[in-house]
Amino acid sequence: MTDDPPLVLDIDGTLTRPEGWGIDPRVFDPLRDWDAPVVIATGKAFPYPVALCHFVGIPELVVAENGGVVYTGDDVFVTADRAAAQAVLEDYRAAGYETGWGPENTVNRWRETEIAVNLDQPVDPLREIAADYGLEVIDTGYAYHVKDAAPNKGDGLETIAEHVGIDLERTVAVGDSINDVSTFEAVGRSFAVANADETAKAAADEVLADVHADGTLAVLERVRGSE
Ligand SMILES: O=C(O)COP(=O)(O)O
Numbered sequence: 001m002t003d004d005p006p007l008v009l010d011i012d013g014t015l016t017r018p019e020g021w022g023i024d025p026r027v028f029d030p031l032r033d034w035d036a037p038v039v040i041a042t043g044k045a046f047p048y049p050v051a052l053c054h055f056v057g058i059p060e061l062v063v064a065e066n067g068g069v070v071y072t073g074d075d076v077f078v079t080a081d082r083a084a085a086q087a088v089l090e091d092y093r094a095a096g097y098e099t100g101w102g103p104e105n106t107v108n109r110w111r112e113t114e115i116a117v118n119l120d121q122p123v124d125p126l127r128e129i130a131a132d133y134g135l136e137v138i139d140t141g142y143a144y145h146v147k148d149a150a151p152n153k154g155d156g157l158e159t160i161a162e163h164v165g166i167d168l169e170r171t172v173a174v175g176d177s178i179n180d181v182s183t184f185e186a187v188g189r190s191f192a193v194a195n196a197d198e199t200a201k202a203a204a205d206e207v208l209a210d211v212h213a214d215g216t217l218a219v220l221e222r223v224r225g226s227e
């Protein structure tokens with residue numbers, strides 16, 4: 001008998017349409033029909049992956065904020081606090097800069113452990129201020145994230161795996177950026193989509209020929225029923 005392997009999927013760059021933005025609707029049915037746990041592991045704030053699971057129609061197994069917030073379906077674990085990242089933002093603003101999302105932004109509104117800054121804002125002063133507070137700045141290709149270095153998606157995935165009983169050796173991960181490296185290291189099989197950054201490509205077991213959801217759909221096709 002064969003079964004589907006558990007999945008861990010990034011959102012931006014991985015479930016997105018080949019042009020780069022918006023969830024590709026072709027992923028909905030295969031994820032809904034997947035016969036094993038599907039973990040959504042993202043840098044986005046907690047409500048986004050929860051809503052994605054809700055609308056796809058799958059259990060809410062979520063790593064949000066790059067591991068800052070983890071939801072096992074029963075318990076929420078918040079593994080950092082926003083205070084230091086908020087202080088970085090205040091200093092960044094005092095130096096004349098902004099997050100670049102507009103005055104009432106939904107990007108940071110529900111963010112509990114980090115701050116995201118638009119890629120069109122200057123990163124050098126952001127990195128300097130973050131370093132003063134002992135924080136790191138990572139570039140996912142979709143935003144700069146000012147965060148504690150400790151939380152990561154891989155640790156969040158391990159928390160969920162332990163709770164739900166997922167065998168990570170059997171688990172297949174797909175991702176596109178530096179924030180997926182810890183996920184790739186935690187699972188048995190990892191794939192970087194063709195649009196992935198160099199760090200993710202180097203960390204993945206395999207680099208796919210196709211970009212965004214085309215790459216992810218190719219993986220789903222390939223690993224479905226393979227266990
Ligand atoms: O929030 C981001 O910058 C990227 O999100 P992702 O981890 O789902 O790609």
Ligand SMILES: [Mg+2]
Nearest residue numbers: 010012013176
């Ligand atoms: Mg991504």
